[in-house]
Amino acid sequence: MSLIKLENVSQIFGFGDATTVALDQIDLDIKKGEFIAVMGPSGAGKTSLLNILGLITPPAKGLHTFLDQEMMRMSQSHLAKLRQQHIGFVFQKHNLLPNLTILDNVSLPLLYSVNLGFLKRVEIVKRLLSRLGIHKKEFLYPYQLSGGQIQRAAIARALISQPTILIADEPTGNLDSSNSQLVMDILQGVNKEGLTIVIATHEPALTKYADRIIYLKDGCVRVDQKLRKNQQIDLGKIHDAIKKQDMRRKNKQESAGDKEGASPAAKTAKVRKAKVRKIRNKK
Amino acid sequence: MMLLKYIQIARQALKQKRDRSLITILGIVCGIAGITLLINFGLGVQRQIVNEDNSGDNLLVVRSGQAVSSSASGKITRYNFAQSSGVAPALTAGDLKAVEGVEAVEKATPVTVLNEEIKDLSGSRFHNGHVIAADADLLGLIGYEMNHGTNTLNGTKQTVVIGDEVARELFDNSRPISHEIIIGGERFIVVGVLKNPERLNPFNVGFNYRRAVIMPFAALEALNAESETETLIYEILAKTKTAVDNQIVEEVTERVLENHDQEQNFTVFRNNELVFLTGYAFDLFRDLTIIISIVFLMLGGISLTNAMQASVAERRLEIGIRKAVGATNQQIMNQFMIEALILSSVAGFLGILLALAFGLAIDYWTPIRPVIQLDVIGLMLVLSPLLGLIFGAQASAQAALQKPGDILK
Numbered sequence: 001m002s003l004i005k006l007e008n009v010s011q012i013f014g015f016g017d018a019t020t021v022a023l024d025q026i027d028l029d030i031k032k033g034e035f036i037a038v039m040g041p042s043g044a045g046k047t048s049l050l051n052i053l054g055l056i057t058p059p060a061k062g063l064h065t066f067l068d069q070e071m072m073r074m075s076q077s078h079l080a081k082l083r084q085q086h087i088g089f090v091f092q093k094h095n096l097l098p099n100l101t102i103l104d105n106v107s108l109p110l111l112y113s114v115n116l117g118f119l120k121r122v123e124i125v126k127r128l129l130s131r132l133g134i135h136k137k138e139f140l141y142p143y144q145l146s147g148g149q150i151q152r153a154a155i156a157r158a159l160i161s162q163p164t165i166l167i168a169d170e171p172t173g174n175l176d177s178s179n180s181q182l183v184m185d186i187l188q189g190v191n192k193e194g195l196t197i198v199i200a201t202h203e204p205a206l207t208k209y210a211d212r213i214i215y216l217k218d219g220c221v222r223v224d225q226k227l228r229k230n231q232q233i234d235l236g237k238i239h240d241a242i243k244k245q246d247m248r249r250k251n252k253q254e255s256a257g258d259k260e261g262a263s264p265a266a267k268t269a270k271v272r273k274a275k276v277r278k279i280r281n282k283k
Numbered sequence: 284m285m286l287l288k289y290i291q292i293a294r295q296a297l298k299q300k301r302d303r304s305l306i307t308i309l310g311i312v313c314g315i316a317g318i319t320l321l322i323n324f325g326l327g328v329q330r331q332i333v334n335e336d337n338s339g340d341n342l343l344v345v346r347s348g349q350a351v352s353s354s355a356s357g358k359i360t361r362y363n364f365a366q367s368s369g370v371a372p373a374l375t376a377g378d379l380k381a382v383e384g385v386e387a388v389e390k391a392t393p394v395t396v397l398n399e400e401i402k403d404l405s406g407s408r409f410h411n412g413h414v415i416a417a418d419a420d421l422l423g424l425i426g427y428e429m430n431h432g433t434n435t436l437n438g439t440k441q442t443v444v445i446g447d448e449v450a451r452e453l454f455d456n457s458r459p460i461s462h463e464i465i466i467g468g469e470r471f472i473v474v475g476v477l478k479n480p481e482r483l484n485p486f487n488v489g490f491n492y493r494r495a496v497i498m499p500f501a502a503l504e505a506l507n508a509e510s511e512t513e514t515l516i517y518e519i520l521a522k523t524k525t526a527v528d529n530q531i532v533e534e535v536t537e538r539v540l541e542n543h544d545q546e547q548n549f550t551v552f553r554n555n556e557l558v559f560l561t562g563y564a565f566d567l568f569r570d571l572t573i574i575i576s577i578v579f580l581m582l583g584g585i586s587l588t589n590a591m592q593a594s595v596a597e598r599r600l601e602i603g604i605r606k607a608v609g610a611t612n613q614q615i616m617n618q619f620m621i622e623a624l625i626l627s628s629v630a631g632f633l634g635i636l637l638a639l640a641f642g643l644a645i646d647y648w649t650p651i652r653p654v655i656q657l658d659v660i661g662l663m664l665v666l667s668p669l670l671g672l673i674f675g676a677q678a679s680a681q682a683a684l685q686k687p688g689d690i691l692k
Contacts, residue, residue: 077613112609
């Protein structure tokens, strides 16, 4: 069953000569229960994609459906309610609010969705923190926790409202290998319980937890393939495959009659401007 | 339930920036305190002077200077503050005789204010006191009573009647009869102590009779005669045989004019006019200070807006995260509005407490009794959160419209 569908979705930032095409006409179908790893070099569009999937930023163009509802026409309050009820987000840098205790941080989503008494909240948070291996920390502040503990508390915050999908943007980006493994084990565990997970990562080693990889480059989906259980992606092969694709495309363009002899930089700029015009015109 | 949560979030946020919160509310505190105090102050004065005056309709006052301007029909149109503060030439014994000579006048009493130090025998000074020269009829005319001793202000004997605060502070004794007091280098014997008056003297609200030393006018004349100085009179109080009417006022005015070469550099008041003017002067002062307090309130409100905007700018990341986990625009706006409401409500409450404290101080140190009106306090308790709503709205809307995508890139 499709959870999220993106059809011809693009994202652009800036204007004029400073326009950046973050995502370029991508199509994506995320099914319930999948564990997807989104990879790509810096600037490939991973965060932009995750922000669209997490209903944080609307796309500039294209069709975006979530649970069969079209997102583009939805009001801000409705989107907020969907975020409350269905989406758990784990940020790489922006984790916990420093002036709130772990209890208040983790139960933050509950503040806006359900009316729970203090004791009930403490009970739910304690249970979740216990499960994530950071029990007895609920009344401490973030500065009193280690990096790994903070990230686990952030995961707890993402899980507390029992979302339909958990989106994690480089959840192990600031962690050492043992904490990284701990975090990924937790994510794998909740995925096995039926939670759909989409994570953005630079680390090929983490793809062994995923059952699907989406590789982005220059805002486009270059690779979208299923992975076998515990299969770790070979980045070298992926890069080779992308190189071959690029060569084929280049040959195609050249044979299509671009004989002006313009410089590569000018050609790139021309292509970029054409993309932006195309996106803006069809909005 | 949600309201309690907003209050909790607001409390946490304000605790983080305690210093800024305190400074922010200062303007509103001053404004609320000022308005509350002055309304209570004005009501107190009104009650003490205007409503409770029972001096009677057969009292007339002749005072130095053109204290008021009147229309052709005799109605007072303006109160001349500068003229009424004793800048103009004083009245003389001749004016006193002229007033006594009016048939409708039963008796006339001179009142003079002296600029002299008051000391006891050891040389200790009594500060912020008034020395008044009058005769025994004064106290009866202005409705003041003796607490101890006698009211012997007739004759040239150097005796004085003193206010209760003079007795307590200078002699450490509530009935210092036969004690000696030094005024202008001359010794006087205390023969009586005034009772603490329940109301203000409508004839001279500027004098605090609790801190006054009253000597016989004749004694002052005798002392001045030794140094060949004319005794000048500040005002003449006259009791008339019948109720004061325009005819009596005209006759007194004419008689005194004869002494002043037809130059009207004095004012003749009826009792109710004086009471009205005193109330009018206070009302004017009160209204002016209320305007200043409103300016303070506005400044306080602007300070609140500024502080809220700074808070929103500092907490962009927090707003982004709250929105990412499901807060709607309305919920974010409510959160910041509650913060503004808490700040302004606390400011209002502190302002009221400050006003009450000042009121108690005024009650203790002056003869004025500010009145605590519950409806005024209620009005201020309603006004303060209203200020928070008005001046917090813009920043709250700004917070609500923040886009999480722009913040959490």
